[in-house]
Amino acid sequence: MSNAGKRVDREALAQRFRQFIDPEYVISDDETLKPYECDGLSVYCEQPMLVVLPETVEQAQQVLRICHQEGVPVVARGAGTGLCAGAMPHPEGVVLSMAKFDRILEIDTLARAARVQPGVRNLAISEAAGKNGLYYGPDPSSQIACTIGGNVAENSGGVHCLKYGLTVHNLLSVDLLTVEGERLTLGSEGLDCYGMDLMALMTGSEGLLGIVTEVRVKLLPKPEVAQVVMAGFDSVQTAGDAVGAIIAEGIIPGGLEMMDGHAIVAAEAFAKAGYPTEAQALLLCEVDGTSEEVHEHIDAVESLFKRLGATSVRTSHNEEERARLWQGRKSAFPAVGRISPDYYCMDGTIPRGQLAHVLTEMDRKSQECGLRVANVFHAGDGNLHPLILFDANVPGELEKTEAFGAWILELCVEVGGCITGEHGVGVEKIRQMPAQFNDSEIEQFHRIKAAFDPAGTLNPGKGIPTLRQCQEYRSLDKDIEPNAGAAAQLHAHDHDHGQGGHHHG
Amino acid sequence: MADITNLLVEQVLAAREQKQPLRIVGGGSKDFMGRAVDMSLSELNLAEHSGIVSYHPVELVLTARAGTPLTELETALAENNQMLSFEPPRFGEGSTLGGTLATNLSGPGRPWWSSVRDQVLGIRLINGYGEHLRFGGQVMKNVAGYDVSRLQAGALGTLGAMTEVSLKVLPKPASTRTLVSDCELGEAVSIMNQRAAQPKPITAACWLDNRLYIRLSGAHSAVDATAAQWGGEELEDADVFWQQLRDQQLEFFSTDQPLWRFSVNPTARMPQLSGGWLVDWGGAQRWYSGAADFAEMEQIAKAAGGQVSLFRGGDRSGEVMHSPSPAAQVLQQRLKQAFDPDGLFNPGRLYSWM
Ligand SMILES: Cc1cc2nc3c(=O)[nH]c(=O)nc-3n(C[C@H](O)[C@H](O)[C@H](O)COP(=O)(O)OP(=O)(O)OC[C@H]3O[C@@H](n4cnc5c(N)ncnc54)[C@H](O)[C@@H]3O)c2cc1C
Numbered sequence: 001m002s003n004a005g006k007r008v009d010r011e012a013l014a015q016r017f018r019q020f021i022d023p024e025y026v027i028s029d030d031e032t033l034k035p036y037e038c039d040g041l042s043v044y045c046e047q048p049m050l051v052v053l054p055e056t057v058e059q060a061q062q063v064l065r066i067c068h069q070e071g072v073p074v075v076a077r078g079a080g081t082g083l084c085a086g087a088m089p090h091p092e093g094v095v096l097s098m099a100k101f102d103r104i105l106e107i108d109t110l111a112r113a114a115r116v117q118p119g120v121r122n123l124a125i126s127e128a129a130g131k132n133g134l135y136y137g138p139d140p141s142s143q144i145a146c147t148i149g150g151n152v153a154e155n156s157g158g159v160h161c162l163k164y165g166l167t168v169h170n171l172l173s174v175d176l177l178t179v180e181g182e183r184l185t186l187g188s189e190g191l192d193c194y195g196m197d198l199m200a201l202m203t204g205s206e207g208l209l210g211i212v213t214e215v216r217v218k219l220l221p222k223p224e225v226a227q228v229v230m231a232g233f234d235s236v237q238t239a240g241d242a243v244g245a246i247i248a249e250g251i252i253p254g255g256l257e258m259m260d261g262h263a264i265v266a267a268e269a270f271a272k273a274g275y276p277t278e279a280q281a282l283l284l285c286e287v288d289g290t291s292e293e294v295h296e297h298i299d300a301v302e303s304l305f306k307r308l309g310a311t312s313v314r315t316s317h318n319e320e321e322r323a324r325l326w327q328g329r330k331s332a333f334p335a336v337g338r339i340s341p342d343y344y345c346m347d348g349t350i351p352r353g354q355l356a357h358v359l360t361e362m363d364r365k366s367q368e369c370g371l372r373v374a375n376v377f378h379a380g381d382g383n384l385h386p387l388i389l390f391d392a393n394v395p396g397e398l399e400k401t402e403a404f405g406a407w408i409l410e411l412c413v414e415v416g417g418c419i420t421g422e423h424g425v426g427v428e429k430i431r432q433m434p435a436q437f438n439d440s441e442i443e444q445f446h447r448i449k450a451a452f453d454p455a456g457t458l459n460p461g462k463g464i465p466t467l468r469q470c471q472e473y474r475s476l477d478k479d480i481e482p483n484a485g486a487a488a489q490l491h492a493h494d495h496d497h498g499q500g501g502h503h504h505g
Numbered sequence: 506m507a508d509i510t511n512l513l514v515e516q517v518l519a520a521r522e523q524k525q526p527l528r529i530v531g532g533g534s535k536d537f538m539g540r541a542v543d544m545s546l547s548e549l550n551l552a553e554h555s556g557i558v559s560y561h562p563v564e565l566v567l568t569a570r571a572g573t574p575l576t577e578l579e580t581a582l583a584e585n586n587q588m589l590s591f592e593p594p595r596f597g598e599g600s601t602l603g604g605t606l607a608t609n610l611s612g613p614g615r616p617w618w619s620s621v622r623d624q625v626l627g628i629r630l631i632n633g634y635g636e637h638l639r640f641g642g643q644v645m646k647n648v649a650g651y652d653v654s655r656l657q658a659g660a661l662g663t664l665g666a667m668t669e670v671s672l673k674v675l676p677k678p679a680s681t682r683t684l685v686s687d688c689e690l691g692e693a694v695s696i697m698n699q700r701a702a703q704p705k706p707i708t709a710a711c712w713l714d715n716r717l718y719i720r721l722s723g724a725h726s727a728v729d730a731t732a733a734q735w736g737g738e739e740l741e742d743a744d745v746f747w748q749q750l751r752d753q754q755l756e757f758f759s760t761d762q763p764l765w766r767f768s769v770n771p772t773a774r775m776p777q778l779s780g781g782w783l784v785d786w787g788g789a790q791r792w793y794s795g796a797a798d799f800a801e802m803e804q805i806a807k808a809a810g811g812q813v814s815l816f817r818g819g820d821r822s823g824e825v826m827h828s829p830s831p832a833a834q835v836l837q838q839r840l841k842q843a844f845d846p847d848g849l850f851n852p853g854r855l856y857s858w859m
Contacts, residue, residue, distance in 0.1 A: 157646055161646065190810065190811030197656050203652060204652055221702050247565060251676075292729075296726050297724060349647055382564075436649050444653070
């Protein structure tokens with residue numbers, strides 16, 4: 001099915017690229033290749049054959065043409081902040097780094113749109129648009145570093161997704177290079193297009209269908225005011241009910257985040273945000289809009305929290321207080337990093353109503369396998385980030401952690417959710433795909449892939465498992481209840497582990 | 506109100522065996538859309554496959570069979586003070602959920618309240634192999650696998666028969682007011698865009714017959730304050746106006762002339778032409794009523810940064826949807842092959858070559 005992996009001489013290929021790309025930007029020596037070995041999920045490492053950093057679309061096009069001719073795998077790379085090993089190189093392939101495409105080409109203030117190159121950092125768009133009172137909606141926590149090209153490839157989300165949508169909701173058009181090096185534009189300057197929605201298909205396709213070379217995004221007017229209410233609760237269930245109650249009230253908060261007891265304690269120790277450390281759950285509810293609207297809704301949210309039995313309620317009254325209340329949540333990951341040598345960030349989505357059940361089950365399992373877990377939760381849209389605490393230097397602990405993580409994702413599917421809300425499948429969650437999809441669905445995915453990339457050279461081995469893998473995983477799951485020891489062994493076969501790393505999410 | 510999945514799958518399998526293409530029909534309210542199809546083809550009728558499968562108001566998620574009429578969904582949502590935020594046009598009693606997604610039709614609030622394509626979370630679909638598949642899900646965020654659900658938006662059923670759709674729904678706004686003022690087209694377009702750039706509770710902006718209509722929705726206090734600030738005459742029976750715009754019942758739409766739909770840059774200046782214009786979506790959607798040459802309309806759309814379709818009437822034997830670039834055409838043909846290798850579903854409805 002795929003001719004990926006056909007042996008090609010590294011230096012000969014590098015020489016061909018150096019004919020049209022600045023030789024300095026064609027990397028072939030081991031030392032300089034090193035930083036490209038992995039993305040933000042550093043347990044998965046692989047040295048690529050070559051890394052190229054083209055500076056023009058024509059150069060990128062030429063790279064693709066040559067690779068296509070030679071059957072050489074191509075792995076696109078943005079900032080490498082991905083958390084599913086999506087940008088992990090292929091050992092016989094070329095990493096196509098889009099880092100040099102870092103220009104904002106146009107800010108169209110009146111039409112509220114920005115045209116940018118794929119290597120532009122997410123936050124840079126909002127910074128540039130800010131002068132005109134506009135910003136780009138999706139705000140992943142990694143926004144100072146991650147690129148818009150990576151955002152498109154992962155359909156990234158952020159704290160403000162419930163109200164302002166994911167990447168897919170904030171794109172107008174995407175320029176692409178196909179695996180053959182053919183250029184095309186999907187979408188337009190208008191809101192809708194005709195025919196199949198290829199732009200939606202491309203969004204979240206993890207670099208498996210094409211290379212993003214330019215993006216036109218929507219810009220939103222900056223809200224007049226934003227205020228945040230923080231509330232502590234003595235049970236996760238009550239906090240979960242409070243989230244439902246806000247929505248039932250007809251309020252869609254700009255951001256609605258939850259943290260469990262472990263995360264609260266860690267965040268407070270780290271950020272001193274004034275969180276109630278005795279609480280079992282904490283909600284941060286941000287309301288934004290016109291000053292009148294925010295005033296009206298903040299009152300409603302405060303009284304609702306009190307009525308539902310919040311043990312403490314605090315509201316920001318200026319930007320400084322607001323920043324402080326968010327500081328704890330924003331530093332939750334580094335904070336957890338301080339109380340444990342390593343942590344592993346998971347990314348399942350569940351129907352919100354299942355939250356208490358899922359957290360209870362997770363607690364039970366956590367005790368059973370002796371690994372602590374702290375939870376931060378995009379409560380508005382049901383996206384759960386359990387952080388499993390472990391020590392990679394303890395033999396077997398990483399494997400145990402991965403097995404626990406896999407168990408959590410399968411639980412998410414069981415309660416009607418999915419294995420990944422925003423981080424993507426990549427290499428990391430390929431094993432859980434059969435839990436969410438049957439063979440016919442997986443096969444349909446392969447046929448889609450083949451429509452774009454018949455030879456299978458774009459980011460091979462990621463995203464969609466082969467049917468053989470699916471059968472293997474299923475038969476193993478039947479035989480082995482995925483807990484500690486046995487599952488750890490089984491996972492050890494799946495991939496070579498690199499150094500147990502720090503995982504931020 | 507029944508689940509007739511098995512029957513539908515059987516029909517597809519039989520069609521596959523006999524190499525007999527099918528015409529997918531929901532409520533039949535959009536038969537006028539797309540290219541004229543051979544009416545002698547057998548029907549794959551989804552209307553019977555109807556009913557809400559699950560609805561959890563606090564989750565903001567609704568799942569229904571594809572043949573469920575929009576009216577039934579809207580009644581159920583209204584009981585919980587929620588709505589289909591994309592305000593789908595209802596071209597008749599029978600308009601169904603599946604047809605709405607296949608045609609990707611959204612109403613006046615689209616720039617602010619999203620489109621049906623934006624709100625879809627997951628689907629079930631019978632492909633050309635007669636397999637009943639599930640993609641996406643019933644949760645807000647899901648990036649496992651390719652986004653097959655949104656791919657259907659605008660595909661006019663050419664990739665398969667959707668049997669079930671899950672959607673994100675939204676609360677109804679507490680308050681709504683509509684302001685009207687007199688103004689000519691060019692000025693209206695620039696006012697619409699200026700207002701859309703302000704952080705105010707605007708949820709629709711339309712221009713017709715030298716009148717600019719701006720809808721505000723949200724918290725009472727916010728709507729009132731903005732209305733006072735922006736000024737304009739308050740429109741009585743505003744709900745009726747927006748409903749008639751949404752369902753194309755305004756006088757503008759009751760004409761024998763061909764109706765063209767432009768989806769363009771909201772700030773675009775469009776040429777005068779001899780027919781009539783209606784501007785919606787804050788400038789991003791423009792309706793033109795009048796005879797015209799398809800290729801010329803494509804040029805006009807392109808110059809305005811967008812695309813055009815011959816929405817209703819006119820010559821429906823040629824192309825009616827903006828032509829994709831050659832590369833995008835190849836991709837659509839290959840995708841068609843990937844879902845429906847025998848060309849069973851809606852042949853020729855979307856493009857002459859598909
Ligand atoms: C601290 C931290 C916090 C995070 N928080 C969030 C969060 O809140 N929400 C969230 O959604 N994610 C989050 N992430 C994950 C990550 O930042 C996102 O997935 C991001 O979109 C990746 O962008 P990147 O430029 O780093 O892409 P990379 O990691 O370089 O690549 C990601 C994938 O995109 C592909 N790709 C990259 N560029 C292109 C291109 N031009 N064309 C085609 N394919 C391309 C790659 O092949 C790869 O499969 C976080 C990560 C970290 C480290």
